[in-house]
Amino acid sequence: MLSELLIDPFQYDFMIRALIAAVFCGVTLSTLGTFTINRNMGFMADAMAHATLPIIAVGVFFGFSISELGAPAAIVVALFLGFIVKNTKIGEDTSIGIIFSTFFALGFILIKLLNVTINLEDLLFGQILAVNRTDIYIITALFLIVIGIIIIFFKQLLFYSFDPIGAEVKGLNTNFLNYLFLITLSLAVVSALQTVGIILVLSMLIIPAASAKLITDTFIDSIKVSIAFGIISSVTGLIVSYHLDLPTGPSMSLVASTVFLLSYISNKSKIKNS
């Protein structure tokens, strides 16, 4: 019975493609989420997702798909956000807020002015069941790039994140590491736009990582558990949405929130018993 519930959805090609997208996006986002929550960069990530809208609008106008535009849009947005945050003296949150709302508003205006055909609900909340073969190639490539960067630069990124001044004194190129992380985060965010959409990408980025932090003692363990929670949330959300005929992106987000609630209860009972 249980095996039927789990296997039944994947007799269709579109569900297998959705599963691949869900797993890769789950791993990518939950890995970067551990750095994001510890560096208090959730708002930055949210802004990255929203700020891609005008680029997507112009790109679709010229005949590109959302997936095809993802990587270039991510790099442009990351560089722009990084530059503005570093070079304005009005505070990080404030400058991110200005860019976030300006770009999002500009995106809607461009969609209207250019008369672009975009299903806004799909863009905001994701449409993983519409993922095609090209999307899978792009999501896989972005997954490999993001995970590759984290594996290669893990120690340097961790040092820079914990002690930016010490890292600079040690001769690490902190400017490079800053932009490298921003671009990696932005790539992860846009790779998941098709899966969970602009609004809900933040939930898949920060909720598995926050849940993992509650029940682990070390950063390395929190990455491993976050990845497991990311996969569980996205795959369970996919299966639940199939059986109950619910929207997939929100289902994934709610499963992630349920995992967080269970982690919170586990953490509280652990503290109480100790």
Next chain:
Amino acid sequence: MPTKENIYASQQIIVSDRCCVQYGESLALDDVTFSVTKGKKIAVVGPNGGGKSTLFKALAGLIPLSNGSLKINGLDPLMAKGMISYIPQKDSLNWNFQLSVKQVVEMGLTDKNSLFSFNNKKNLKKINESLNQVGILDKSEENINNLSGGQQQRVLLAKALIQDSDILLLDEAFSAIDVGAQEDIMKIINGSDLKEKTILLATHDINNLEDKFDEVLCLNRHCCAFGDPLEVLTAEVIEEMYGSHNNMFLDHKPGSHGS
């Protein structure tokens, strides 16, 4: 026969000559001149905003000078990066990360060539030696957030020591730790293991400096005094550092102090 350069290199490990640092229109360091002999332990004292952290950042090559010169072993700070270990103020570190003591100390061995690595077992011996030097080898697996303020400072000291640099800069190492923990850190600094190291420690505690340090550098944006604590910490110098005399800086231009 020793040349002038050799003497310079062997004795004066830090030479600051009319060093000035400016943030926009504001002078953070004005005409600061002093030199430090290898192996000396120096207290850097002065009020908040007096330029202690700015001096350390300039020594570490993190900020440029607007005037004057600063030499580490005869080199510009940017060229002398491997010679300096810097322990910044604790609030500039990101304590959100759940890192073990061992992981933090290992960061001292992380450089731009540290690629494709997570936990490097070949570093374990050095990490243990460094932790042993600061007396917390038994805490190596502990989460750094579970340690006391004094123990956290020891971890940061171990992270600096593992770099085996000639110069250690400790910015506000005594902030938010009790007197006992301060004494423990001073014992490590003045211990035989660190005899060869030149150490500059920024502190707000000007009591009994002569018992702990060879020399004191008194800063209030300019160098109020430098030398043996017993000789230079006079009432006038203390007044110059902590008294209200900010007006004297209003007309100053870089490099003009005292001229």
